[in-house]
Each structure stands twice: as C-alpha cells, then as structure tokens.
Amino acid sequence: xxxxxxxxxxxxxxxxxxxxxxxxxxxxxxxxxxxxxxxxxxxxxxxxxxxxxxxxxxxxxxxxxxxxxxxxxxxxxxxxxxxxxxxxxxxxxxxxxxxxxxxxxxxxxxxxxxxxxxxxxxxxxxxxxxxxxxxxxxxxxxxxxxxxxxxxxxxxxxxxxxxxxxxxxxxxxxxxxxxxxxxxxxxxxxxxxxxxxxxxxxxxxxxxxxxxxxxxxxxxxxxxxxxxxxxxxxxxxxxxxxxxxxxxxxxxxxxxxxxxxxxxxxxxxxxxxxxxxxxxxxxxxxxxxxxxxxxxxxxxxxxxxxxxxxxxxxxxxxxxxxxxxxxxxxxxxxxxxxxxxxxxxxxxxxxxxxxxxxxxxxxxxxxxxxxxxxxxxxxxxxxxxxxxxxxxxxxxxxxxxxxxxxxxxxxxxxxxxxxxxxx
Numbered sequence: 001x002x003x004x005x006x007x008x009x010x011x012x013x014x015x016x017x018x019x020x021x022x023x024x025x026x027x028x029x030x031x032x033x034x035x036x037x038x039x040x041x042x043x044x045x046x047x048x049x050x051x052x053x054x055x056x057x058x059x060x061x062x063x064x065x066x067x068x069x070x071x072x073x074x075x076x077x078x079x080x081x082x083x084x085x086x087x088x089x090x091x092x093x094x095x096x097x098x099x100x101x102x103x104x105x106x107x108x109x110x111x112x113x114x115x116x117x118x119x120x121x122x123x124x125x126x127x128x129x130x131x132x133x134x135x136x137x138x139x140x141x142x143x144x145x146x147x148x149x150x151x152x153x154x155x156x157x158x159x160x161x162x163x164x165x166x167x168x169x170x171x172x173x174x175x176x177x178x179x180x181x182x183x184x185x186x187x188x189x190x191x192x193x194x195x196x197x198x199x200x201x202x203x204x205x206x207x208x209x210x211x212x213x214x215x216x217x218x219x220x221x222x223x224x225x226x227x228x229x230x231x232x233x234x235x236x237x238x239x240x241x242x243x244x245x246x247x248x249x250x251x252x253x254x255x256x257x258x259x260x261x262x263x264x265x266x267x268x269x270x271x272x273x274x275x276x277x278x279x280x281x282x283x284x285x286x287x288x289x290x291x292x293x294x295x296x297x298x299x300x301x302x303x304x305x306x307x308x309x310x311x312x313x314x315x316x317x318x319x320x321x322x323x324x325x326x327x328x329x330x331x332x333x334x335x336x337x338x339x340x341x342x343x344x345x346x347x348x349x350x351x352x353x354x355x356x357x358x359x360x361x362x363x364x365x366x367x368x369x370x371x372x373x374x375x376x377x378x379x380x381x382x383x384x385x386x387x388x389x390x391x392x393x394x395x396x397x398x399x400x401x402x403x404x405x406x407x408x409x410x411x412x413x414x415x416x417x418x419x420x421x422x423x
C-alpha cells in the first residue's frame with residue numbers, strides 16, 4: 001500500500017529494468033540468479049505447474065551435478081561444440097559449480113566414478129534452497145504460463161489459466177529446453193515461434209537415447225528389463241568415418257532394443273551413423289571385457305561332456321542369464337559347435353541397431369538454436385534483446401554431469417549478457 005502513495009517508490013518501480021525469463025529449468029533459474037543479483041526485476045514464466053521438474057526427475061536416482069575429471073577431458077565431452085561451450089565453462093566450470101552449490105548450503109562429494117553429487121544424493125533440497133534465494137532477491141514466478149510468441153506490438157504472449165496475457169520486457173531470456181521429456185515441459189513448441197522470426201535452428205534429435213533392435217519374441221519375453229553388467233561395446237568402423245570407440249559399463253535390454261548408460265555414452269555417433277544412411281549400424285559387445293581372447297578360447301574348447309552349452313558356459317566362463325540368452329539370440333546354432341567361433345562371438349558379439357528411439361524418450365536432445373545466429377553473450381542476432389540458454393542451444397553432451405554443468409554455465413552467460421546489453 002505504501003508504494004501506491006509514495007511518488008519516489010512509484011518512480012523507482014516504473015524505471016526498474018525488467019527482464020522476462022521463459023523457462024524454469026536450471027538455465028533459466030541461473031539467468032534469474034545473475035540478473036536478480038544485478039539489480040534487475042526478474043519474472044520467470046513456465047508452462048508447467050512448478051519449476052525444475054526435469055531437474056527433479058533427473059535427480060531421482062541420485063543428483064549428478066558435475067564431474068571431477070581433469071578439465072581438458074571434461075571439455076572433450078562436448079565434441080564438435082567444444083569451441084562454443086568452452087568459453088562458458090571457463091566462466092563457470094565444475095569447480096565453480098561446486099562452490100555455488102556450497103553457497104546454497106549443500107555439501108557435495110566425489111563418487112567412485114568421478115561424478116559429483118550432493119551429500120544426500122537428492123535434488124529437492126538444492127532446488128528449494130535455490131528458489132528461496134531467488135524469491136528473497138525479488139524474483140517473481142508465473143506458473144502455467146505457456147509462451148505463444150509475440151503480438152503485433154512485440155509484447156510477449158502467454159496462455160494462462162486466466163486467458164491470454166501480454167507482457168512487455170526490456171530484455172528476454174529464453175530457456176525452454178530441448179525436445180525430450182515433453183511431459184515435463186521440454187516439448188520444443190518454441191521452434192516454429194523462433195523460425196518465424198528468422199532464427200536459424202538445427203533439427204532436434206534424440207541424444208543419450210536407446211535404440212531399436214528387433215528382438216525375437218522368445219528373447220523379448222524372457223529378458224526385457226534385464227541388465228547386462230560388466231560388458232563393453234565397440235562401435236565405429238575401421239575406415240575412419242566413425243572413429244572406433246570402446247567403452248565398458250552396463251546397459252539394459254528393453255522390449256524394443258537397448259538403453260542405459262553405456263549405450264547413451266555412444267549414442268551420438270550411433271545416431272549419426274544411422275542418419276547417414278547406415279541403416280543396420282552394428283556394434284560389437286564384449287561379454288567378458290576383463291578376459292583376454294585366448295583365455296576365452298581355451299575355456300570354451302574344454303570338453304563339456306554331457307553338459308548343455310548353457311551349463312558349460314556358466315561353469316567355465318561364468319556366463320548365464322541374459323548374457324547366455326543374448327548369445328543364443330545372435331549367434332548361429334552352427335557356431336556353438338565351433339569353439340573358436342563361439343569364443344570370438346563372446347568377445348565381439350555383433351548387434352545390429354535399426355533406429356534411435358523417439359526423441360521424447362531420450363535423456364536429452366541435440367540440435368537447437370544455432371550458435372552462428374548468436375553473439376558470444378548468447379543474444380540472438382535476429383532479435384536484439386532476446387537471449388537463449390540451456391538445452392535449446394545446438395549442442396549435446398553425455399550424461400555424467402556434463403549436461404547440467406553446461407546448462408548452468410549458459411544461463412550465467414545469458415544473464416551477464418543481459419546486464420551488459422541493458423542501458
């Protein structure tokens with residue numbers, strides 16, 4: 001009530017710089033953090049009932065914040081987009097992220113894999129502390145506000161529970177996510193809105209995704225949902241078009257194919273190989289990655305007597321369950337009576353991938369707003385005063401904390417870019 005009767009406060013309110021942030025994920029919230037600290041009035045708009053929904057779900061099994069590996073190795077995880085992502089991470093990399101989390105009152109630790117987690121492994125306490133700080137700084141949140149683009153007066157249009165509303169802002173940060181997990185808000189409906197304004201956008205593609213295989217009904221009915229642990233995958237080809245990669249870990253057999261951390265780590269190259277016309281891209285699975293080939297040959301060749309092949313493989317090599325099932329699914333019956341062929345199959349079992357799973361099932365997406373269409377502070381060249389951040393930019397990274405770190409770093413860059421651009 002005081003502000004309505006105090007001319008000085010009325011003048012201050014009318015002259016305060018106002019920034020609209022569309023998207024309440026990590027990138028948008030980080031931009032809000034920077035802007036609020038810079039004395040700007042910030043309004044965050046999101047189509048969902050609450051912010052940070054994908055952030056919370058991603059942390060359900062343990063909130064992987066970032067990774068502790070040496071910085072050059074960390075940067076290499078961004079592949080072809082390293083030149084664009086590196087300057088952002090130079091400003092806010094893994095160490096800075098951990099310090100920022102500490103400022104919010106959350107301790108972190110480094111796991112055995114090098115991944116960094118909150119000590120309680122949960123995302124919710126971090127998000128609560130963050131939102132509390134933002135609200136204390138004056139950030140206002142507007143839920144169930146779906147962005148519809150601009151009206152004829154260049155005001156932002158929102159669909160809200162109270163009908164369509166228009167908002168004028170001195171600057172805008174778009175942090176609308178990519179195209180995966182639409183039920184959590186990342187539905188890519190922003191793409192045509194920006195294309196109508198001559199913003200260049202690379203097609204959105206699934207990243208950190210699973211793949212269709214085309215199992216037999218027999219194998220699917222018995223093994224869907226089971227984990228293949230302690231295996232390695234060799235992907236790529238010898239001619240150099242797709243560099244050979246070998247990674248060890250685990251993945252999951254699904255009703256349609258395969259998914260899981262080991263598959264996700266190789267998914268970008270596999271997806272691109274299929275997109276290049278190599279339908280039926282083949283990977284090779286090492287079912288015993290810690291065993292040398294000769295040892296496998298020697299054990300397979302031992303007399304099995306009256307034992308079945310399944311019993312023989314379990315007794316001599318420890319192979320059982322889904323691993324034995326996979327051999328039966330993929331190895332011709334004639335090869336089971338040829339120890340040398342069977343041993344080679346155990347060390348390099350060929351599996352043909354037909355297609356990536358749909359983008360909405362992927363952990364993240366590739367493609368998005370082209371870096372060529374933005375300045376170094378992530379402002380769109382076609383739309384001065386409009387900045388972009390997060391997964392809606394044209395980049396991708398594997399799981400392991402790399403996605404979140406770059407999203408947060410891009411939000412900081414966009415926030416500082418707005419402060420530098422505002423008069």
